[in-house]
Amino acid sequence: MASKSSTAPRRAIVIGASTTGLIAAAALARHFAHVMVLERDTLPEEPEWRKGVPQSRHVHLLLRCGEEIISHYFPGLTDELVAAGGRRVDMAGDTRWFYAGGWKARFQSGITMHCQSKGFLEWAIRRRVESLGNVTIRDRAEIDTFTTAPGSVTGVRLKDGEEIAADLVVDASGRNSKTPQRLAALGFGTVEISELPVDVGYATRAYRMPRGARDWQSLIVHPRYPDARIGVIIPVEGDRWLVTLVGWRGDQPPADDEGFLEFARGLSVPDIYEAIRDAEPLTQAGLHRFPGNLRRHYDRLATMPDGLVVIGDAACSFNPIYAQGMTQGATAARILDDCLERRAKHGNSGLAGFGPVFQREYAKFANRCWLISTTEEYRDPLVAPHPPLWTRLANWYLEQVHELSWSDRRAAKSFLEVMHLLRPPASLLSPGLATRVLAHSLFARAH
Template sequence: MRLGTTAVVLGGSAAGLCAAGALAPHFDRVLVLERDVLPAGAEHRRGVPQSKHPHFLLNSGRRAIGELFPAFEDDLVAAGGLHLMPSMDAAYLGGEGWSARKRSAMTMVYSSRILIERVLRDKVRELANVEIRESTAVTGLSTRDGRVTGAGIRTPAGEEHVDADFVVDAMGRGSAVSGWLVAAGWPEPEVRTLDAKVTYTSRWYDLPARRPDSWWWRHLVIMPTPDKGEHPAEHEYLVNFFPIEGNRVIACMGSWGLDMPRTTDAFVGTARRVRTPLFAAAMDRCEPTSEVHLTRSTGNKWRRYDRLRTPPEGLAFVGDSICAFNPFYAQGISSAAGSALLLREHLARAGRLDAKFTARFLVAQRKLLGVPWSLAMARDQGYACAVGTEKAPEWRRRLLAAASAPAFGLIVGAAREDDVVDEHFAKVFNLDESLGEMLRNPRVLAGLVRYRVRAALGRHRVPSGFDAQAEPPATDYSPAVAR
């Protein structure tokens, strides 16, 4: 059903492209306004500086994008993306040491952010009624009688105005839309924030043409140490040696509230002080292809448009423009795709794009965003360096800081040995289930208790805690293999 003549999307990054796919069945014309000149291939551009860091595409995001653009995952893999099972293909250094390899419920597609966006652009350009206008800066919104009616733009040819029956803000963390709405008479939306002072730094490498025999793994993950005693600051880092297309990897180190290396020499030196020598040794076997890229704009930020008494009609928000997350938790693209798919579902049921439609969509989106938001808060509220409206009282922060690592370790350990816990943990990680839903499941609780008792008795089914200074074990400890 067509709901109007023209829909306009502000921004042509992943969120905006997903929004275009959601709008296309319901409007005669969809216009995507993008400030940058978009590359034909998988290349970095000014408007997406975070593309130089690793990006996980969670299962919920893969599924949502696949609903919007059929065969997206097939095209991504055909373009070089890697379909892997992390529990088998990743060497994981947890708090107690290297984890054992075993099959699990979770698979993932690994690729760079620039490849994800290139494949998305290709899919959008297949839609006959969608046009992407490049080198086009959005300068404001036009409104009338409580409704957004279009956007002002600036192109190399000059200033102009675009009329629209519906507008989607996909302009990211720095979106100016809330300010334009205030200038038009709406109140400032409540903004919930929590910045845990996360900084991360990355460098790209070409893998060797022939991998060493000991590299059974494709992905290397090093978690922060749970040790509360004296140790190098680098042991607090979250580290990834992240595989992408083209026989390449992104070496990435990040931390909460610590200084991170900014130069290539400092990056290489710092890598030698993380919890295992394998990270630096792997880098030494690869050929660097980039400088060091550092990002500090990582705070959680939720603009609560759903709490406006009369939110603007004819306007929706997807991606970081409404809710941005600490990138460590890999929720951004998947949450944006989920919002776009939700928008398509609401458009399909809509008779009119009136105030009732706006209210219904914002309520449903609030529930959708609440799942990743609660996961981000559960971790980031435990850091003393965190600031923002959601900063926890000191007693609660101390409780979270003391409990989060042991609780996470309990869940990860139980997931190694219990298929039901593993299945639900994979759902939580992939935003298919909230942490609260998982922990209210009687079968999951029974699995956690059983694992805790067996661990206390030293009766592990799957070994763990292998020496961090040694190579991660290659043995497959999957139950069927063990039998």
């Protein structure tokens, strides 16, 4: 932990004990004498989902970029998760993946995803954060509003009237964040919002992992537009499968036993249905609806106050089928750490002007996530009646990349690197890959 000078900021507050908030707390602990995490829920003592995070019972994938960030702040944690029953799954070698009309090439890519229940991951991270000497986690602490001075946020006031002062407040409270309303009420202006509705519905059920040999650990079925059903099986702790079925455009999966299986039977290929039809269910199916992609552009707010930053789903919430949520939140914490570190290296121990600087830096990364999440969705005229012209070319090119990845390992790995937020989407336009993509397209048209 970095030493704190007498002039260093003394306290940071993190709103929300999600994975994003907890990783942010670990990052802030390097720069502040004391970090306080405030969570409105009652936090469970055991690794289980909690009511305030209703989507936590569903499949959550920790992408490779997120794994690297968590390992940076909590060395050895991902190995502990595997030792306790989680799985580290190679996205090409251990995953059987039907994508847009064909099965992706199988090989050891070295690009892994961590598979465990969201509740287990959050609990494990929370235990690590609680062990940090300068971090306190308080549950049942609901925020009423911010306390302010001219041009700045100076802390928070809780619903019970308690006021807690801070040099920096970090909002990691999730998609339902009340920061836009609070800022407007306090005279800081209106936050610009971008939305792209998708109305995704998903249902998840846990199964006992069947005995017997399989050539995969994870099974994914992703459709080709305009089909609108996705299915995912991942292994999690307790020798269980989590099975999530996803649908949109009015075709959401049901929760009843027969309906759940019939929805799985209706996927592009029967593999998930065949895997679970005789498996032992351990839970009833849980449902969740996701209305759409959401960006809150704090980087564009001319009156963004000092003493406040907004990260994770509170700033940008993306369609969960792209599995970016936990990883983009972890990346936000890393960017926050980097911005504070650069500020300290330049001899600036204060935080005047820090919020706008951070939000602009964070927006560069959020733009990448937005591009990955929304490009495919611009196909749907019900989502975007007048999509940007560039999306037609982008979607055609991505179709060719996916088809090429059925047999071309380099193409498959390039796509995985973008999906796992290890490389920007523009890397798919590298000369070598673009040449192979165009050659594939010409060959396919000739036949």
